[in-house]
Amino acid sequence: MPASFDRWWNGISLRAKITGVTVLLLTFGLAVAGAGTMSVLRGYLIDQTDAQIAAAYKALPANISIDDIQTFGDQSAGLIPYYVAAVDASGKIIDDNLTTSQASLRPVTSSLTLSHVIDLDGAITLSNASHTQEWRVITYPIRVDNGSAAATLLIGLSLSNVDSSVARFILIFFGFALAVIVFGAATTQLLVTSTFTPLREVEATAARFAAGDYTQRLGGATPNTEVGRLNRSLNTMLARIDRAFADRQRTVEQMRRFVGDASHELRTPLVSLRGYAELYRMGALQTPEEVAQAMDRIEREAIRMGTLVEDLLELARLDEAKPLRLAPVDLLPIARDAALDATASAPLRRITVVVPESLDAPAPAEQTPPSEGAPPAPAGTAAPRPISFAGATLARLRRRRPAANSVETAAPASLPIPDVGPIVLAEEDKIRQVITNLIGNAMRFTPPDSPIELAVEVDRVGGYGAISVVDHGEGIPPQLREKIFQRFWRADTSRTRDTGGSGLGLAIVAGIVANHHGHVEVVETPGGGATFRVSIPLLPREPDTESSTDAPAAAEEKAPRS
Incomplete structure (x- = not known):
């Protein structure tokens, strides 16, 4: 798997990588910003709901009874959206202000036992049995049955407004975030394309140089930029490679000419030596004078060839650059x-x-000026x-x-x-x-x-x-x-x-x-x-x-x- 991922990743162009990574980072940043803003907004709305519930409790009569609970807030008319209920010590609802048609919206209060209510500090969130409705409630202790039994008074508000506000915010934020991502991707692609234009020129120049056109050089980039410094370094490298190729070609040509000249210089004395040797073997040299003349020529050509070989050996030693x-x-x-x-x-x-x-x-001050023509x-x-x-x-x-x-x-x-x-x-x-x-x-x-x-x-x-x-x-x-x-x-x-x-x-x-x-x-x-x-x-x-x-x-x- 890692090897296949590396092959896939290395097969993507640099422009696509930069654009993709930029869009990914932009999306991740917007998602984090949206989630954080949504959490803060929901918390702020819930705090406002808690403040409304506390204000509603202060508006209740000092000694509220069960009959007051049923008449507090006409939920059927939708005029007062508060939920008011009395819960006994075991968490069972004694009575609330919901109608029969609204029974499915009733929150589950089984966890609100007397011991649990005593430990509560502030508002809590309750859901109905189907988890389709959430209520934000605050508990207050009361006495029922003519003061003979302890109970808990619940005053709450539905969180449907909060959820709708958060959902509306998510929708708006998603629309803006999508627009920002699209705009960022287009801008990044345009910027990367314009930025990489000199690099594409570098690529094209390198390809032409590799094809054999050693006169290719780079230019046009601002010297104080990274691409400009890269172009300057590459121009220096290309110039050195061009000189190296020229020196190599010149060396090869000199070597070929050297071998050809050396062969030509050695061929003449060797031909002379072979010619006189064949004349002697064939018996064409009859008189002592002819033999002496042939030996003299052989000796001269041998001396010349020896001198030439010594010179070649000296040049070879000089090329070795041995320490002097x-x-x-x-x-x-x-x-x-x-x-x-x-x-x-x-x-x-x-x-x-x-x-x-x-x-x-x-x-x-005492130097004599050079003479005319020197x-x-x-x-x-x-x-x-x-x-x-x-x-x-x-x-x-x-x-x-x-x-x-x-x-x-x-x-x-x-x-x-x-x-x-x-x-x-x-x-x-x-x-x-x-x-x-x-x-x-x-x-x-x-x-x-x-x-x-x-x-x-x-x-x-x-x-x-x-x-x-x-x-x-x-x-x-x-x-x-x-x-x-x-x-x-x-x-x-x-x-x-x-x-x-x-x-x-x-x-x-x-x-x-x-x-x-x-x-x-x-x-x-x-x-x-x-x-x-x-x-x-x-x-x-x-x-x-x-x-x-x-x-x-x-x-x-x-x-x-x-």
Whole structure:
């Protein structure tokens, strides 16, 4: 039974539930009010009847006799509606003023024994034998048979007027109550319907959203109402679901493209390996030179495939988001080591490590405005400033071309080259890999004799240490600067794999920097070329201690400038 009731109750709409419960409560309230009013009204009318009976007793003669009882009130004429009777000690009526035709209306007085009458205090209600007539009576002691016997005098009034008045009140109240219930039900239905209109819109919007239209949003409700707050919350939820679906779709598409690109990249070396293996098996390689050439090609393709697999493995590890082994890392030695490694691999290229005058950010009043054409600062960092050294800007330094196969550390002639650069919180091997990938990218897409600068910077205001890899090649168009960090993306699809790479190096750079809570950006180098700037959060310093690298800078700021 409870289970079936639950199914029945849950199958009713919310509007029907609210309307039904409201009507039920209204009916119950009116019924209680009607019953209470009827009880009070009946009691009030009975009290008035008792007062009339008491007033009638006072109008009786002082010494009433049986003959007076028969003549008191002509019930047949209906002029005096009082009932007067004498009852003996056993409760039997001695005489009353009812006629023979009115005998059926005579009340039953068997309970009015002398002992019971003595205990009575006030009026009582008696009924006739058929319970069709009620009398309200008051008892008074009298003496009968010339004063030799005790009896009880009954004076009463019929309650038919009281019952008719109460019945008339019930009829009137029922009519008004029915009108109130009907009006309340109609008003409740109208109010619930108008109130639930926004909820029906929510239902329709949710249905359209579930059908695949993720652009659906809710509106029109007052923001400070419950429905308005619900709409705002649902809009936020729908927006997040829409973004989640978009991100999921984008991730699926990227994964498909990634798998397709990886398969394409791996297919070429595998085809080459299989082709040369079949040539060798078929005996098409006759001379030692042909065999050596085939082995050389097999080795090159194997190396290329191994590099590609290592890059894919690195990207997979980055996607796993494993905790990094963070430690204080100095960016200046990393820049110097990367420059030395690049010089060893490209002896004809000039690699320069650019060091600013001071690794501390200057005060806001002393900041040099950016030069015309300089790239804007990334979001969340301080405004860029020209890196000055030896009294020349970076653009002027590029005009000096020292001998090839040299690694320079540019610094002011009046200041010693600092031994300590900006200290960041990072994993050193990952940062070295980032700089190596960026230098390799710059060397791949610039002429062999084009210089490369590694600029070490620090932004105390933004809380970042940065290394910029500056080249002077063709540069990267603005519309492609966000795409170059995608996996397997190459700016020129017509390039061969010997020059174009696999398109994973910059994706690895972006993944490593993002795991360090930093950011990488590419801007245009003044005069032409591309500048890749990697920013890593600085190591938090103790508030009561000063770094040893700040002492020379502070001393320099206090000393007068020549």
